[in-house]
Amino acid sequence: MLESKKYLLQESDIPTSWYNVVADMKVKPRPILNPTTKEPMTAEDLYPLFAEELARQEMNDTDRWIEIPDEVRDMYRIWRPTPLVRARGLEKMLDTPAHIYFKNESVSPVGSHKLNSAIPQAYYNKKQGVTNITTETGAGQWGAALSMAAKHFGLELAVYMVKVSYHQKPYRRSIMQTYGAQVIASPSMSTKAGRRILTDTPNYQGSLGTAISEAVELAMSTPNCKYTLGSVLNHVALHQTVIGLEAEKQMEMAGEYPDVVIACFGGGSNFAGITFPFLRHNFTGERNTRFIAAEPSSCPKLTRGVFQYDYGDEAGYTPMIPMLTLGHNFSPANIHAGGLRYHGAGSVVSQLKQDNWVEAVDIPQLETFKAATMFAQSEGIIPAPESSHAIATAIREALKAKEEGVQKTILFNLSGHGLIDMAAYDSYIAGDLSNYEVSDEEVARNISTLEKLI
Amino acid sequence: MLESKKYLLQESDIPTSWYNVVADMKVKPRPILNPTTKEPMTAEDLYPLFAEELARQEMNDTDRWIEIPDEVRDMYRIWRPTPLVRARGLEKMLDTPAHIYFKNESVSPVGSHKLNSAIPQAYYNKKQGVTNITTETGAGQWGAALSMAAKHFGLELAVYMVKVSYHQKPYRRSIMQTYGAQVIASPSMSTKAGRRILTDTPNYQGSLGTAISEAVELAMSTPNCKYTLGSVLNHVALHQTVIGLEAEKQMEMAGEYPDVVIACFGGGSNFAGITFPFLRHNFTGERNTRFIAAEPSSCPKLTRGVFQYDYGDEAGYTPMIPMLTLGHNFSPANIHAGGLRYHGAGSVVSQLKQDNWVEAVDIPQLETFKAATMFAQSEGIIPAPESSHAIATAIREALKAKEEGVQKTILFNLSGHGLIDMAAYDSYIAGDLSNYEVSDEEVARNISTLEKLI
Numbered sequence: 014m015l016e017s018k019k020y021l022l023q024e025s026d027i028p029t030s031w032y033n034v035v036a037d038m039k040v041k042p043r044p045i046l047n048p049t050t051k052e053p054m055t056a057e058d059l060y061p062l063f064a065e066e067l068a069r070q071e072m073n074d075t076d077r078w079i080e081i082p083d084e085v086r087d088m089y090r091i092w093r094p095t096p097l098v099r100a101r102g103l104e105k106m107l108d109t110p111a112h113i114y115f116k117n118e119s120v121s122p123v124g125s126h127k128l129n130s131a132i133p134q135a136y137y138n139k140k141q142g143v144t145n146i147t148t149e150t151g152a153g154q155w156g157a158a159l160s161m162a163a164k165h166f167g168l169e170l171a172v173y174m175v176k177v178s179y180h181q182k183p184y185r186r187s188i189m190q191t192y193g194a195q196v197i198a199s200p201s202m203s204t205k206a207g208r209r210i211l212t213d214t215p216n217y218q219g220s221l222g223t224a225i226s227e228a229v230e231l232a233m234s235t236p237n238c239k240y241t242l243g244s245v246l247n248h249v250a251l252h253q254t255v256i257g258l259e260a261e262k263q264m265e266m267a268g269e270y271p272d273v274v275i276a277c278f279g280g281g282s283n284f285a286g287i288t289f290p291f292l293r294h295n296f297t298g299e300r301n302t303r304f305i306a307a308e309p310s311s312c313p314k315l316t317r318g319v320f321q322y323d324y325g326d327e328a329g330y331t332p333m334i335p336m337l338t339l340g341h342n343f344s345p346a347n348i349h350a351g352g353l354r355y356h357g358a359g360s361v362v363s364q365l366k367q368d369n370w371v372e373a374v375d376i377p378q379l380e381t382f383k384a385a386t387m388f389a390q391s392e393g394i395i396p397a398p399e400s401s402h403a404i405a406t407a408i409r410e411a412l413k414a415k416e417e418g419v420q421k422t423i424l425f426n427l428s429g430h431g432l433i434d435m436a437a438y439d440s441y442i443a444g445d446l447s448n449y450e451v452s453d454e455e456v457a458r459n460i461s462t463l464e465k466l467i
Numbered sequence: 468m469l470e471s472k473k474y475l476l477q478e479s480d481i482p483t484s485w486y487n488v489v490a491d492m493k494v495k496p497r498p499i500l501n502p503t504t505k506e507p508m509t510a511e512d513l514y515p516l517f518a519e520e521l522a523r524q525e526m527n528d529t530d531r532w533i534e535i536p537d538e539v540r541d542m543y544r545i546w547r548p549t550p551l552v553r554a555r556g557l558e559k560m561l562d563t564p565a566h567i568y569f570k571n572e573s574v575s576p577v578g579s580h581k582l583n584s585a586i587p588q589a590y591y592n593k594k595q596g597v598t599n600i601t602t603e604t605g606a607g608q609w610g611a612a613l614s615m616a617a618k619h620f621g622l623e624l625a626v627y628m629v630k631v632s633y634h635q636k637p638y639r640r641s642i643m644q645t646y647g648a649q650v651i652a653s654p655s656m657s658t659k660a661g662r663r664i665l666t667d668t669p670n671y672q673g674s675l676g677t678a679i680s681e682a683v684e685l686a687m688s689t690p691n692c693k694y695t696l697g698s699v700l701n702h703v704a705l706h707q708t709v710i711g712l713e714a715e716k717q718m719e720m721a722g723e724y725p726d727v728v729i730a731c732f733g734g735g736s737n738f739a740g741i742t743f744p745f746l747r748h749n750f751t752g753e754r755n756t757r758f759i760a761a762e763p764s765s766c767p768k769l770t771r772g773v774f775q776y777d778y779g780d781e782a783g784y785t786p787m788i789p790m791l792t793l794g795h796n797f798s799p800a801n802i803h804a805g806g807l808r809y810h811g812a813g814s815v816v817s818q819l820k821q822d823n824w825v826e827a828v829d830i831p832q833l834e835t836f837k838a839a840t841m842f843a844q845s846e847g848i849i850p851a852p853e854s855s856h857a858i859a860t861a862i863r864e865a866l867k868a869k870e871e872g873v874q875k876t877i878l879f880n881l882s883g884h885g886l887i888d889m890a891a892y893d894s895y896i897a898g899d900l901s902n903y904e905v906s907d908e909e910v911a912r913n914i915s916t917l918e919k920l921i
Contacts, residue, residue: 019544024473090473091847102619120574122847124886161847165556184638184889191843191892389645393545393576393615432578432886435638438645 018101020263022094027086030078032254033070034289035247035361037296040368041074042247042360043335046322054332062232062240066137070248079251081133088132088165092121093255097263102391104411111414111421112269113407116260116287118428119394123188125429126283127158127243130252134241135162145169145238147231149199149224151279152178152351152399153185154429155243160192173199173227176219178351184433199224206230206328221280221355222341226328233330244280245325245334245359253286256426261290264424271302271424273410277402278306278315278373279353281362287426292370304371305410306362307402309353309381311346311449314339315366315373319460323357337363340459346449348378349437350398376405377448382441384408385431397429398437472555474717476548481540484532486708487524488743489701489815491750494822495528496701496814497789500776508786516686516694520591524702533705535587542586542619546575547709551717556845558865565868565875566723567861570714570741572882573848577642579883580737581612581697584706588695589616599623599692601685603653603678605733606632606805606853607639608883609697614646627653627681630673632805638887653678660684660782675734675809676795680782687784698734699779699788699813707740710880715744718878725756725878727864731856732760732769732827733807735816741880746824758825759864760816761856763807763835765800765903768793769820769827773914777811791817794913800903802832803891804852830859831902836895838862839885851883852891 035041044053059068070079081089100113118126138146146168150156156172163170172194179186179198186196199219200207206226210217217223225242232240242249257274264270274291276284284306294300308315314337323338325331338357345354358366365371381398384405389395396404403425414421431438440446489495498507513522524533535543554567572580592600600622604610610626617624626648633640633652640650653673654661660680664671671677679696686694696703711728718724728745730738738760748754762769768791777792779785792811799808812820819825835852838859843849850858857879868875885892894900 019478021478024475122849164844165847183893184886187889187893187896188849188886190896191840191849191889193844386645390618390647393619395576395642395645432638432642433889435641435645435887439637439641442641442644 018099020097020266022259022262024090024094026259026262027089027093028081028255028258029086030080031251032258032290032293033073033077033079033251034292035074036077037293038364040364042364045360046333048324048329048331048333051333062229064137064141064143064239066141067134067248070251071246082136085133085136089255094259095120097260097267099267100392103388106387106391107408107411107415109411109415110419111411111423113411114264114267114271114424115427116256116424118256118283118426119430123157123161124432125154125158125397126253126256126286127155128162129255129286130243130249130282131155131158131162133252135159135166135168138239138241139166139168143168143237143239145235146241147171147228147238148241148243149173149221149228150243151175151221151354153182153189153433154352154397156194156196157185157188159241159243160189160194164193170194171231172196173201173224175199175221175224175351175354177347181349181351181436182433199227201227203227204230218347220327220344222327225326226330229326229330244282247359247361249282250285250289250359250361253282254289256283256286257288257290260287260424269422270300272421273303273305273423275305275307275403275406275410275423275425277353277399277428278308278358279399280355281359283426283428285362288371295370305406306371306373307406308373308375309348309350309402310375310377311348311451312339312354313375313451314356314358316375317456319463320363320367321463323463325357335360335363337366338463339456340463342462343459348449349434350381350402352399353402374406376402377450378446379448380405382438382446394427395431396427397431398434400428472553474551474720476713476716478544478548480713480716481543481547482535482709482712483540484534485705486712486744486747487527487531487533487705488746489528490531491747492818494818496818499814500787502778502783502785502787505787516683518591518595518597518693521588521702524705525700536590539587539590543709548713549574551714551721553721554846557842560841560845561862561865561869563865563869564873565865565877567865568718568721568725568878569881570710570878572710572737572880573884577611577615578886579608579612579851580707580710580740581609582616583709583740584697584703584736585609585612585616587706589613589620589622592693592695593620593622597622597691597693599689600695601625601682601692602695602697603627603675603682604697605629605675605808607636607643607887608806608851610648610650611639611642613695613697614643614648618647624648625685626650627655627678629653629675629678629805629808631801635803635805635890636887653681655681657681658684672801674781674798676781679780680784683780683784698736701813701815703736704739704743704813704815707736708743710737710740711742711744714741714878723876724754726875727757727759727877729759729761729857729860729877729879731807731853731882732762732812733853734809735813737880737882739816742825749824759860760825760827761860762827762829763802763804763856764829764831765802765905766793766808767829767905768811770829771910773917774817774821775917777917779811789814789817791820792917793910794917796916797913802903803888804835804856806853807856828860830856831904832900833902834859836892836900848881849885850881851885852888854882
């Protein structure tokens with residue numbers, strides 16, 4: 014820790030525009046489809062579900078830069094710019110020639126990067142006169158961020174929280190309630206989608222797919238109410254690019270350029286956030302950086318899923334998205350990285366993976382907690398179980414560099430801290446955690462149900 | 468939140484010296500006494516208990532500035548300088564003409580100001596060749612900070628954690644364990660002091676006084692082991708003055724000077740930290756700032772205690788300290804602000820209070836949680852239950868300014884965040900918390916046992 018070095022920016026360095034990677038993609042992602050007609054959707058088609066400006070951002074494939082409203086930038090100032098840190102403590106512990114940097118998104122008041130998109134989503138809804146919003150949350154990072162933003166802009170918020178996380182992480186529920194949001198464990202009896210699942214599988218512990226179904230259903234059946242999502246979609250990825258845009262400037266301050274950029278992967282929001290701004294220099298041929306998405310072995314859509322049109326939610330309410338997916342019925346194991354328990358990847362990252370612009374690895378749960386503990390003891394910060402997938406991958410890369418005797422510059426995104434996840438650390442210390450590998454049969458079974466969709 | 472403004476310093480602004488208020492006090496605090504002989508103690512007398520440099524700092528009443536070692540400053544850089552924030556969101560919510568500023572010490576990796584002293588304490592012990600240290604912790608803020616610092620400097624650490632907090636805040640225990648410390652619920656069967664209490668009062672939920680006895684006993688009976696303390700003593704207050712020294716510069720950036728400076732009060736460490744640097748300008752007559760210590764109504768030593776020689780711990784192992792005290796046997800109610808459950812105030816603050824340089828107020832638990840929730844909803848940060856005493860006091864002062872129609876500049880210390888204290892917020896939301904007032908009889912009874920001491 015002693016040796017670690019922070020690179021700090023000024024408030025004036027907070028980006029003034031988000032970077033829209035789709036504008037630069039030679040092979041654009043395929044269109045999302047209306048779940049009933051199977052026809053490509055327009056921004057207007059999304060207006061019933063999302064605030065109009067967010068729907069337009071979702072469909073924008075031409076404008077490279079999208080201006081950040083002053084009201085949003087003003088709120089970013091509460092904690093942005095975030096530090097970039099050279100993790101010399103971790104380097105020393107690993108005895109590696111690699112230089113390891115991390116972007117510290119855990120310093121936000123809610124403890125994660127999720128606030129980067131929660132603020133503009135609340136802002137655009139408020140601006141349009143929406144009064145109520147709904148959302149889902151896994152581990153509660155997104156729900157906590159949106160609760161804070163909703164309170165600030167005076168919106169009523171209902172959050173469907175995946176049941177396993179609701180019980181594993183009661184403090185995040187309390188955080189949302191303290192900010193004034195209503196929190197419902199999902200599946201719940203408050204929606205048709207929830208009731209159907211609870212009838213079929215009474216003890217089902219929930220998934221992000223089911224929670225999305227419930228949040229969408231509530232939004233569609235409530236006047237002046239819109240739905241919001243914390244990951245997967247293009248507009249969410251767009252908002253998160255402030256991470257990478259700042260990191261780019263900070264790597265320049267450090268006099269280095271990353272050989273590899275790493276982030277954990279659930280729906281893709283923090284991965285997009287840190288990688289897309291660097292990726293644009295690969296598009297131009299100027300750079301040849303590697304980008305690695307770190308997913309849990311128990312939910313391996315990027316490494317073992319199929320590229321297919323699939324629903325974003327379990328009940329099939331959402332548009333059909335071209336995604337690397339394990340099938341919208343996939344029921345992920347109860348790992349503590351609740352934010353990574355999602356069956357599919359967004360359309361942009363899926364296309365980029367198909368076209369070999371980005372790579373993916375899957376990490377078993379025990380390796381992530383080992384990495385997390387090493388990081389806590391060498392850098393002083395207790396990481397979120399989700400972020401620990403990125404740390405474990407960075408450690409793999411750093412040890413490979415040591416084995417090969419090459420210098421390498423590694424950048425990863427510390428998407429959040431783990432202070433609300435200490436029960437998970439407790440289980441790890443007690444030796445109670447396991448790895449939850451998914452069998453080939455289970456993957457095949459899920460994917461086979463999917464084939465019928467399109 | 469939108470309107471709130473941060474004042475940020477550069478790393479080069481981290482103070483290079485701590486401010487030793489004792490050097491400037493016209494009436495010095497009375498000496499601490501050997502508990503057996505009742506004779507004044509020297510620094511050398513403290514060497515068996517504390518690292519020698521810390522013992523010398525404890526007794527130093529002549530040097531106004533004490534240089535911060537480079538190794539300590541390097542670690543301060545992990546999170547310092549901390550932001551000063553103009554809380555316009557809170558001002559707006561209160562509709563007050565007062566300007567409210569807070570120093571945000573919650574941004575440290577362990578979530579509180581305690582790291583400011585944990586680092587030098589671990590450093591000086593390591594430098595002297597000590598291998599093992601012990602300490603006590605209430606809510607766990609100090610224990611978490613010392614665990615991180617001890618791991619960094621390669622010291623083995625045993626922490627006695629007050630039993631009520633051990634159960635109320637299991638996540639802080641896990642944090643300490645993740646950093647590699649050993650944590651024991653106090654009172655425990657591992658010490659004579661603990662066994663005596665558990666024999667007398669089998670269900671006793673512990674107090675800081677008892678936990679100190681156990682930590683001191685373990686240190687004294689273990690080879691090459693020293694004791695460390697997170698508050699009360701002069702050297703701890705000294706280390707915490709980085710808070711006020713930074714805040715002084717930042718208030719200057721904001722173009723204001725505080726009319727009143729507020730901090731919560733347990734043993735006095737964060738209160739000393741933010742107030743002493745400003746107090747020195749009162750000493751010279753240059754300024755006339757008010758300083759308010761905010762203590763819980765359930766543990767009111769500053770407002771209702773007596774000024775008397777008393778032990779720092781329950782078993783009477785420590786030196787006798789001239790303190791405002793409720794008696795070392797005082798058993799505070801199980802409020803969630805575990806860090807404030809201590810029977811006495813340090814000798815310096817006690818003397819300053821006697822000489823009217825500082826004021827004190829006591830705040831009931833429910834008022835602190837109401838204030839905390841207002842702060843979370845207007846400024847986005849969920850505060851520690853301890854810090855909420857300072858917020859409640861700042862709100863009282865801001866509402867008084869509104870009533871009187873006067874502008875006033877208020878500065879308070881946000882000593883820590885409350886993310887590990889969400890169970891307390893849960894109880895508050897559920898209506899399960901109460902105020903735990905102390906009866907006059909209880910105070911009188913405790914103080915009467917004390918009279919016999921000297």
